[in-house]
Amino acid sequence: MTRPTRQKESRSFRLYARLLELYPPAFLRRHRAEMLQNFADLEGAAGSNAALWLLIGKDLTMSLISHFLGSRLGRYVIGVFVAWMLLFAAGYFLRGPTPGHPVLHVFAGFLLGMLSMYIATRFYGTPQDSSHA
Amino acid sequence: MSKSEPPLPLTPAVFHILLALFGKERHGYDIMQQVKADSGDTVKMGPGTLYGSLDRMIEARLVARGDTDDPRRVYYRLTALGQTTLRAETERLSRVALVARRQLGSVTP
Numbered sequence: 001m002t003r004p005t006r007q008k009e010s011r012s013f014r015l016y017a018r019l020l021e022l023y024p025p026a027f028l029r030r031h032r033a034e035m036l037q038n039f040a041d042l043e044g045a046a047g048s049n050a051a052l053w054l055l056i057g058k059d060l061t062m063s064l065i066s067h068f069l070g071s072r073l074g075r076y077v078i079g080v081f082v083a084w085m086l087l088f089a090a091g092y093f094l095r096g097p098t099p100g101h102p103v104l105h106v107f108a109g110f111l112l113g114m115l116s117m118y119i120a121t122r123f124y125g126t127p128q129d130s131s132h133a
Numbered sequence: 134m135s136k137s138e139p140p141l142p143l144t145p146a147v148f149h150i151l152l153a154l155f156g157k158e159r160h161g162y163d164i165m166q167q168v169k170a171d172s173g174d175t176v177k178m179g180p181g182t183l184y185g186s187l188d189r190m191i192e193a194r195l196v197a198r199g200d201t202d203d204p205r206r207v208y209y210r211l212t213a214l215g216q217t218t219l220r221a222e223t224e225r226l227s228r229v230a231l232v233a234r235r236q237l238g239s240v241t242p
Contacts, residue, residue: 027184
């Protein structure tokens with residue numbers, strides 16, 4: 001991996017390099033070196049670490065959501081969400097409001113599970129990747 | 134829509150990236166700084182948003198990657214379609230602003 005033109009890597013830089021692993025591998029192959037260099041430039045110009053991480057935190061959140069929703073897993077989650085909403089609407093109209101909305105709770109659990117799987121596969125790869133390694 | 138037609142309307146991020154690249158090749162950090170300056174600090178773009186947008190713009194043939202040996206400093210430039218799109222969007226925004234000014238001018242607060 002090509003490192004940016006800096007004398008010493010800060011803790012913020014090392015953390016950002018680790019967080020980049022959340023992006024899809026194809027995207028990282030194209031842009032990892034540029035993104036690390038940009039972070040180093042931003043860090044050099046930032047007035048404070050808080051201002052830097054405010055920008056980076058917002059950027060990571062928005063762009064990772066966009067990548068997640070564009071991925072096959074994201075489209076699967078959207079499909080399940082639509083199915084769950086239809087199920088919820090059907091239950092609501094046929095049986096009336098249910099205390100605690102169990103259908104929505106089940107979906108929330110599913111969504112958290114899917115997000116955890118996405119993050120885990122970004123950091124540690126898929127079982128197929130491991131078998132080739 | 135055919136591939137040679139400008140894909141309007143543009144998102145603010147795409148419009149500002151096209152504007153930053155007009156007349157000059159720039160690398161990522163330079164684009165971010167130019168967008169910040171052009172927008173009067175209202176559009177602050179981080180690396181994730183920038184390269185996600187650039188990938189989509191390259192796919193739409195609005196922007197092209199320059200040749201470089203250094204993967205840390207890749208330069209991007211506008212294509213002919215990118216220039217046409219920027220002009221078309223600027224015209225569209227001007228018309229919208231004209232209508233808005235007319236409407237606001239006709240209403241007394």
